[in-house]
Amino acid sequence: MKQKVERDQILGHEDEADGIKEYDNPLPDWWLGLFWITVIWGVAYLVHYHFIAHRSPEAALAQELADAEIRWATPEAAEAEAELVLSAEAVAEGEGIFRTYCVACHGANMMGGIGPNLLDDEWLHGGTSENIVKTITDGVPAMGMVPWGPVLGAEQVNRVAAYVVSKNAEALGRDPSDALRPSEGS
Amino acid sequence: MMQDRYADPQTTNWPDLVNPMEYTNPTTVDESVYDDDVVRMFFGATVIWGVVGMLVGVTIALQLAWWPANLGLPWTTFGRLRPLHTNAVIFAFAGNICFTGIYYSMQRLLKTRMWSDRLSRIHFWGWQAIIVAAAITLPLGLTQSKEYAELIWPIDIAIVVIWVIFAVNFFGTLATRKVKHIYVAIWFYISFVITIAVLHVVNSLAIPATLFRSYPVYSGMTDALVQWWYGHNAVGFFLTTPFLGLMYYFLPRAAERPVYSYRLSIVHFWSLVFLYIWTGPHHLLYSGLPDWAQTLGVVFSVMLLAPSWGGMLNGLLTLRGAWHRVRTDPVLKFFVVAVSFYGMSTFEGPMMAIRAVNSLAHFTNWVIGHVHSGALGWVGMMTFGTLYWLVPRLWKRELVYPNMATTHFWLATIGIVLYTVSMWAAGLIEGLMWRAVNERGLLASPAFMDIADRLDPFYGLRLLGGLLYFIGAVMMAWNIYRTVAASRAGAPTPSAATAAS
Ligand code: HEM
Ligand code: HEM
Numbered sequence: 057m058k059q060k061v062e063r064d065q066i067l068g069h070e071d072e073a074d075g076i077k078e079y080d081n082p083l084p085d086w087w088l089g090l091f092w093i094t095v096i097w098g099v100a101y102l103v104h105y106h107f108i109a110h111r112s113p114e115a116a117l118a119q120e121l122a123d124a125e126i127r128w129a130t131p132e133a134a135e136a137e138a139e140l141v142l143s144a145e146a147v148a149e150g151e152g153i154f155r156t157y158c159v160a161c162h163g164a165n166m167m168g169g170i171g172p173n174l175l176d177d178e179w180l181h182g183g184t185s186e187n188i189v190k191t192i193t194d195g196v197p198a199m200g201m202v203p204w205g206p207v208l209g210a211e212q213v214n215r216v217a218a219y220v221v222s223k224n225a226e227a228l229g230r231d232p233s234d235a236l237r238p239s240e241g242s
Numbered sequence: 243m244m245q246d247r248y249a250d251p252q253t254t255n256w257p258d259l260v261n262p263m264e265y266t267n268p269t270t271v272d273e274s275v276y277d278d279d280v281v282r283m284f285f286g287a288t289v290i291w292g293v294v295g296m297l298v299g300v301t302i303a304l305q306l307a308w309w310p311a312n313l314g315l316p317w318t319t320f321g322r323l324r325p326l327h328t329n330a331v332i333f334a335f336a337g338n339i340c341f342t343g344i345y346y347s348m349q350r351l352l353k354t355r356m357w358s359d360r361l362s363r364i365h366f367w368g369w370q371a372i373i374v375a376a377a378i379t380l381p382l383g384l385t386q387s388k389e390y391a392e393l394i395w396p397i398d399i400a401i402v403v404i405w406v407i408f409a410v411n412f413f414g415t416l417a418t419r420k421v422k423h424i425y426v427a428i429w430f431y432i433s434f435v436i437t438i439a440v441l442h443v444v445n446s447l448a449i450p451a452t453l454f455r456s457y458p459v460y461s462g463m464t465d466a467l468v469q470w471w472y473g474h475n476a477v478g479f480f481l482t483t484p485f486l487g488l489m490y491y492f493l494p495r496a497a498e499r500p501v502y503s504y505r506l507s508i509v510h511f512w513s514l515v516f517l518y519i520w521t522g523p524h525h526l527l528y529s530g531l532p533d534w535a536q537t538l539g540v541v542f543s544v545m546l547l548a549p550s551w552g553g554m555l556n557g558l559l560t561l562r563g564a565w566h567r568v569r570t571d572p573v574l575k576f577f578v579v580a581v582s583f584y585g586m587s588t589f590e591g592p593m594m595a596i597r598a599v600n601s602l603a604h605f606t607n608w609v610i611g612h613v614h615s616g617a618l619g620w621v622g623m624m625t626f627g628t629l630y631w632l633v634p635r636l637w638k639r640e641l642v643y644p645n646m647a648t649t650h651f652w653l654a655t656i657g658i659v660l661y662t663v664s665m666w667a668a669g670l671i672e673g674l675m676w677r678a679v680n681e682r683g684l685l686a687s688p689a690f691m692d693i694a695d696r697l698d699p700f701y702g703l704r705l706l707g708g709l710l711y712f713i714g715a716v717m718m719a720w721n722i723y724r725t726v727a728a729s730r731a732g733a734p735t736p737s738a739a740t741a742a743s
Pocket of ligand 1: 299302303304331336609613617622705708712
């Protein structure tokens with residue numbers, strides 16, 4: 057191992073390799089070093105992951121959820137804060153949300169497509185603001201209506217609901233605030 | 243004069259030969275003992291299927307960029323054409339060039355004709371029939387739904403039969419060889435022949451229900467693990483080891499330089515074949531696969547870096563003393579880019595196998611970029627270089643349009659760069675957007691379409707890159723076709739006359 061290896065020495069069996077000669081050069085040091093580093097890393101990683109840090113995908117998920125809990129207010133807290141307001145800003149924000157997420161199924165004119173018409177007086181799941189917020193939040197997964205609560209959050213659900221309520225009232229020539237009264241329904 | 247130049251390397255008089263003393267071919271065997279007809283047949287099949295497979299690739303790239311290209315017909319939708327593309331480029335294009343190179347080089351390396359001409363022919367026609375069967379059944383929607391193993395059970399059985407015939411012929415030739423030493427290219431071929439047989443049989447085990455349908459014997463996670471043990475080793479032993487074999491034969495022949503290190507070839511061969519087999523789970527990170535198995539996939543993938551680079555080093559360092567010829571010789575140009583992309587994709591692969599990186603890259607176009615840097619860069623460029631090198635030797639005629647080969651080289655290289663760079667960008671963008679959250683902890687882009695829309699320009703760029711690559715391949719096919727026609731018009735030797743297929 058110690059003696060200096062001669063470089064570019066022809067091995068001498070080219071007559072058995074269609075004339076292709078081969079040097080018997082030593083393995084490049086940096087290449088061998090790289091190989092050993094990856095092998096050592098491999099063993100170290102395995103031991104650390106499973107036997108020292110006791111990592112697992114389940115533990116990683118639990119950790120991420122715990123971190124998120126601290127970093128962001130809990131959904132329940134946000135829910136309690138959010139409420140349906142029919143202000144011009146709220147409706148405008150709701151329109152943006154509707155354009156992004158809802159037109160694919162309910163149509164740009166809200167007259168329906170995959171999902172039902174939202175401008176008529178017929179409601180499958182109730183026409184009060186409370187009903188509408190609930191339908192949007194929980195969805196009707198079996199029928200193809202997405203549960204938007206976990207995606208948009210309570211605040212944005214209320215914004216888009218405000219847009220739906222005001223457009224519906226406009227189409228039917230009613231006062232949008234009628235829908236805010238819990239007693240009124242389908 | 244032209245003819246003699248390639249007939250016997252011993253009398254070759256290369257004007258730009260670096261050190262003529264170092265390269266003499268002591269082969270005394272008369273070249274006519276070799277069966278080159280079967281080489282020409284596989285050669286022709288490589289060119290034809292290459293063009294077909296890439297045309298389908300361009301088609302599905304167009305479909306992703308512009309959906310109406312699905313044509314609204316079930317047979318032409320992306321879902322059916324995608325497996326047609328992968329099967330055509332892997333088993334037809336890459337498969338046929340492996341057989342071309344193996345039949346050409348192993349006869350010369352072992353100084354003996356193939357063991358049985360009849361088996362060679364059965365292998366050729368059987369393999370092409372399998373490809374045609376695949377090209378019919380996949381658009382019809384007949385599939386087993388396992389990636390790279392989609393073909394239905396009767397075709398799977400045909401593959402086994404044809405592969406065994408090939409293996410018998412291969413090992414028969416090895417057994418009747420006229421030399422003692424087995425050159426490194428042959429070791430790589432052996433790993434190809436044995437491993438693909440084992441992988442294919444184990445992964446395809448199924449219980450037939452009807453002529454077209456069957457039930458896999460594995461289920462759930464076991465099925466997934468077997469599938470990706472197969473899938474990754476298809477990459478390893480169909481797209482890597484036979485091509486390393488081709489590299490070890492055709493690169494030193496084209497460069498006329500000795501292989502840099504025999505020692506390195508032994509060490510990287512054994513480390514490569516040993517490590518590859520364990521890396522399958524890196525396709526199943528963060529899945530239901532037991533965590534220890536996922537860790538094994540990660541660890542073995544990272545350890546695969548150096549053995550892969552051993553092949554790249556031996557390729558590039560063999561070119562010492564021949565670099566000035568790279569500037570003028572399109573064959574060497576193709577080989578240099580091929581080996582460089584091999585190094586690139588085998589660096590990228592181990593990185594993508596690390597858990598944290600994979601959680602970003604998985605399911606994104608980054609994987610598609612990685613695939614094609616290996617497929618277009620390594621597999622494709624090795625193939626083109628080998629084909630161009632073989633033309634004058636198989637048809638005793640120089641290329642009719644030598645400059646067109648250089649144009650092909652540049653089109654292909656630019657095509658690969660456009661393809662891979664656009665897919666990396668697309669992959670990173672979608673990967674990052676999928677996980678981005680806003681200040682309230684909600685998804686920043688909950689609408690999938692928002693993200694999909696962002697990818698449009700990159701799909702366009704990829705289409706352009708793929709188109710350039712495809713045009714290059716068509717130019718090669720035309721160039722070769724004209725050369726073969728000219729060769730036949732000029733010197734209609736009986737063997738050249740049968741070369742059409
Ligand atoms: C003209 C050249 C080519 C073009 C335009 C092209 C295009 C494509 C496209 C659009 C996809 C589908 C990507 C997706 O699902 O998002 C694909 C997949 C694939 N292609 Fe190509 N391709 C080309 C050449 C090749 C070659 C030469 C090979 C192999 C030797 C190859 C191997 C593959 C493989 C293995 C996949 C599946 C990747 C995966 O599932 O991750 N392609 N190709
Ligand atoms: C050291 C070598 C390599 C390693 C460790 C490696 C690793 C990986 C990893 C981690 C993935 C992504 C899996 C996922 O998240 O879905 C992948 C995908 C892939 N790689 Fe490699 N790679 C290597 C070399 C290559 C080469 C040279 C080629 C082509 C010639 C190649 C072809 C592919 C293909 C086709 C896929 C896509 C599989 C699929 O999902 O359909 N890889 N590879």
